[in-house]
Structures are given as structure tokens and as C-alpha cells.
Amino acid sequence: MDILDNYIRVAPSRQAVLDIFDGEWSSSMPQDCGLVTRPGTAALFEDARITGADAVLGPFKGMKILELGPLEAGHSYMCQSLGAESIVSIESNSRAFLKCLCIQNVFGLDRVTFHYGDFNEYLRKEKPKFDVALASGVLYHMVEPLQTLQLLSDASDRLFLWTHYYDEAIVKAAPQVSKLFTATNTAHFKGRSYQLHKREYQEALNWKGFCGGSSAFALWLTRDGLLGALGQLGYSKLDISFDAPDHPNGPALAICARR
Secondary structure: OHHHHOOOOOOOOOOHHHHHHHHOOOOOOOOOOOOOOOOOEOOOOHHHHHHHHHHHHHOOOOOOOEEEEEEEOHHHHHHHHHOOOOEEEEEEOOOHHHHHHHHHHOOOOOOOOEEEOOOOHHHHHOOOOEEEEEEEOHHHHHHOHHHHHHHHHHHOOEEEEEEEEEHHHHHHHOHHHHEEEEEEEEEEOOEEEEEEEEEHHHHHHHOOOOOOOOOOOOEEEEEEHHHHHHHHHOOOEEEEEEEEEEOOOEEEEEEEEEE
């Protein structure tokens, strides 16, 4: 690419900021804001899962929130809109991190701090405490999901999770999903054995807008395994919503977990 292609010759605008990553967006922008992101279709700036978490775990107004894997800052935007005192958001994908900074600029997110780095390492090193922790769309991208749950539990007594999980019957009935699963491993956590199912990203790694994990594969827990691990970590109150066994990318659910 010619270095001069990095320059634009039009007046500054919010749309011009978003166009830096034209063709790489997963999220659509809030309705009526007049902004467009291509090919973004996911309504992450107006997500009922976050308003649901606010109702169960919040209200978020005045809370200190930890967010893992903000992707394109849609949920960060929502948390600020819901009145959070502060949001610490950790992103390890460099292009996603830069998109978050674009969104921060466009919408003036002055109560969000975006950090570039591995959130597992951040939690291990800093040992922070928050009123609530959000991990939407991240657990099924982990190679050590049980360790991520442990680190999350150390950080907050209130968790919001939205994640895919492995169900053998459902996965095998969907050829486009089942072809991605290549092995099953066993992990031991707090005296219990868990089955972890290896899911490979395959051709998804070829897209610049890739929004998976930092390895070429991830390990999925089963539904029972996920709920069991949360129970072992002391979360006695589990509210399940957005339960979607027929999700096109594999069964999924949202959990609000409280001690």
C-alpha cells in the first residue's frame, strides 16, 4: 500500500473515524446516530443482554465494572450510558483495541479505560476488585476456560457471562459447527474432572476482522461443566437467560452469577 493512502482529504467527522476500519466491523452503531459500520450487523450497542445484566446484577449506576474482551466497545458504551462510575476494559486483539479507541473518540467515553493486553495476565498480576465483571463472548475463546473463571471469581462476587457451550447432540446435528470440533480433553479443577472440547477457528483466521481468541483453537465447556464450575467457585445464585441451544454458531446462554 502506498503510504499516501493513509491520508484523507475531507473535513474531520465521526464517520471518517469509523471508516479507518471499513469492512472490518462486527457491530452496528446505535440507531439514529447516523453512523455506519460495514459489514457490522451485531447490535452490541443496544444489547438486551447488558440491560438484563443491569437489572439482575445492578443497577450499574455508580458501579466499578471490569469488562473482558470489549471487541468494539459496544458494551462499554452501554455501561457508561447506564451510569457506571468507571469501566476498565481489557482487549488483547490490537485491531479490536484500536477500534475501541475509535469508539471512545466518537462517543466521548470518558469513564472507560481501555487497556491493551491479555486479561488473564492482568487479573493474575493486578488482582483487582470490582463491583461486577462482564465476560460476554470471551469464555468460549479460551484455551483454559476454568482458569479464566477462577480469575474472574477472584475479581468480583458478581459476574455476567454470555458464552457458547458444547452439547454433543446439538453440535453433531449441525455439520457446519461439528466440523470445527476435533478433540476432547480432560481438565481437573478443584477436585473435579471436566471435559473440554477443542474447537478450531480454521478459515475464520483469514479475516482481518477476526474476533476470536489468541490461539488457533479454543476449548469449550459443556453446560453442566460451566454451571458446576461456577458452583465450585461459590456462586450460589445463577440466573440463566438468552438460552439459545439453536444458535447458529453453537448452543449459547447468558448467566448472571452472584455469591
